[in-house]
Amino acid sequence: MDSETQSFETLISNNLSGRDLEEFNRIYFGRRDNHEVRVKESSAAAAREANFEIAAYAFPAKKEHTRPPRIVKVGIIQHSIPAPTDLPINDQKTAILEKVKKIIDVAGQEGVNILCFQELWNMPFAFCTREKQPWCEFAESAEEGQTTRFLRELAVKYAMVIVSSILERDEAHADILWNTAVVISDTGNVIGKHRKNHIPRVGDFNESNYYMEGNTGHPVFATRYGKIAINICFGRHHPLNWMMFGLNGADIVFNPSATIAADAGSEYMWNIEARNAAITNCYFTAAINRVGYEQFPNEFTSADGQPAHKDLGLFYGSSYFCGPDGVRCPGLSRNKDGLLIGVLDLNQNRQIRDRRCYYMTQRLPMYVESLSKVVELDYKPQVVHEKDGK
Template sequence: MKIALIQHRATADRAANVRRGLAALEEAAAAGADLVVYPELAFTPFFPQHRGGPAARAWAEPVPGPTTGAFQEAARRLGVVVVLNLYERDGDHAYDTSPVIDADGRLLGRTRMMHITQYEGFYEQDYYTPGDTGAPVYETAAGRIGVAICYDRHYPEYLRALALGGADLVVVPQAGAVGEWPEGIYEAELQVAAFQNGFFMALANRVGAEDVLTFAGGSFVVDPAGRVLARAPFGEEAILYADVDLRQCAASPARQLFLRHRRPDRYTGGAVRAAPEGQGGDVPYRQADSQAR
């Protein structure tokens, strides 16, 4: 399977951004892509860089809606699977959402970002309701695909849920800024996650200078052994292509060993520390504290 990650900047002109996104889809399909993935909020400015207000919902749209409809038609015509990311409005709530479109143009579903951050430049709790879709895995023409939207990639339990759901590839629509985290940590984080869970991971980052943030680019693809297979340039628009063989997942250490040897019935939580002198075995913190008192 050939993956294409669209590393683009976005302006305040949503219609122009969508047109550029559709042109990138045409280009990727002509290059033989089976799956095309877009970065976080691919067709709008990254508005969470500012505190939210009453006008924030102006960027939100329904799913299905005009953007998904345009890409559904293109996906059907081109025979390509598409993963988008946009600001979804649903009644009184709004979500950071990735619609997943199959190669026949069907909207298979949507993943809503589960974990919502809040700090300078990323005031996302001002805009987003925490997602309620869980960790779905989509059976697409390109394979079994899960989505971890930006901040969700930091949560091992979420990525493990995608692995247990049968994902062979997890795509990450991302809005990662220059200097946001220590250099190399994004790659290391996904390399470890791919190795521990036995799937490919593909991170599509946005790029470009906006009001507060400058987005870094550097989109990349990791295999189930934790190796970086392909990387886009930093600081410039690009389409990153990577050929992946999803059959490698079955032979990965995670599928052959780690997932088979899990003991979820024993993961009850609660830290332990060494028993007081003269007592045998470890003592849970709560018990040890009680004895100390």
């Protein structure tokens, strides 16, 4: 990955300075100063030793007369897989857990309150292969599986809420599989889980070979630190999915993803979708992507007419936070593991709602009526032709 561009932000900082850089920051990020927060020297040293990036940014709100600040420190982790995919499943999983624990420990010493990983963080993204074995062996119980047990101890140790995206084996329902985000409380209890609402059927990402659309609706999890929700990967392309989490009261919506930088990939949309969602729904968003190339033992095709290959393409990282006002922070690297920390004042959500009135003016009854007609078998689109006015 050494030949890959490090990040969009690096391209800018290498070519702009002074007022030009300030103006770029104002126009693109939404503020001249990115409000960078210093991390502890011990955290920076640990990051250097374990070879991952660490950065932190603040999202302050205006001081209020009737409410104290609602400051929450949120962390998101992006990482590559450390072990070859032809090793035994338990060896691959152990290597990932050991690697990511070093990053979790740094998040803990930085006082992170809520931590979220990328999509299916504890395994390679093997669904592109369309092979059932051995990849289905990564599936585990959301409540009692190895990964959840591992994280419950760390959640208690650091008084941290942890959002863990896994391949779930639903032992109560014929062992079927789901793409599931498990929410673990700072007490170590599993608060609940959410299953991916929208499943892609696009080339390498035909994930319905493994699991189907989720059945958990749009749950918002009330934690000690705020109300959170998880819009898993492909769900970010669906505005109504983002909207329902907001209507259910989310303060922060995480988007754990696995998305690539190929010509047919989503990199040019990445910086837009979670940001648009934050703006239209007046909540914080956190977009998290994987890092690196993942090579598989057997070749597979990608439904694009190209020769078979053994890797899916570059997972381009670039994880970031965005506030309800549309202000975002610089993203992490495209090609390096990283921990990004956002110091968020959740009071900003209501302040922006009061200022922009998006919820007040959204006219849900009108759209309920219109959508109820759209789903009818005999629906006729509301199209007006020139001759209709004669």
